[in-house]
Amino acid sequence: xxxxxxxxxxxxxxxxxxxxxxxxxxxxxxxxxxxxxxxxxxxxxxxxxxxxxxxxxxxxxxxxxxxxxxxxxxxxxxx
Numbered sequence: 067x068x069x070x071x072x073x074x075x076x077x078x079x080x081x082x083x084x085x086x087x088x089x090x091x092x093x094x095x096x097x098x099x100x101x102x103x104x105x106x107x108x109x110x111x112x113x114x115x116x117x118x119x120x121x122x123x124x125x126x127x128x129x130x131x132x133x134x135x136x137x138x139x140x141x142x143x144x145x
C-alpha cells in the first residue's frame with residue numbers, strides 16, 4: 067500500500083538552501099564531526115537522499131546522482 071504524502075512547506079524547504087543543482091530537489095551540507103560531512107537532499111514530497119564522508123563536493127555530486135535516479139524511477143512508474 068502506498069502511503070499518502072504531503073508536500074513540504076516553503077518553511078521546511080528553507081532548511082535545504084542549495085536549490086539550483088537539480089530541478090525539484092533541495093540540498094544541504096552539514097559538518098557533523100571535524101572533517102566529516104553529511105549531505106542531505108529532499109524533494110517537495112519528502113523523498114530523501116544522503117551521503118556521509120570527507121569530501122563535500124563529491125558527496126553533493128553523489129546525492130544529486132541519487133536524486134536523479136529517484137526522479138527517473140518515478141517518471142518510469144508514471145509512464
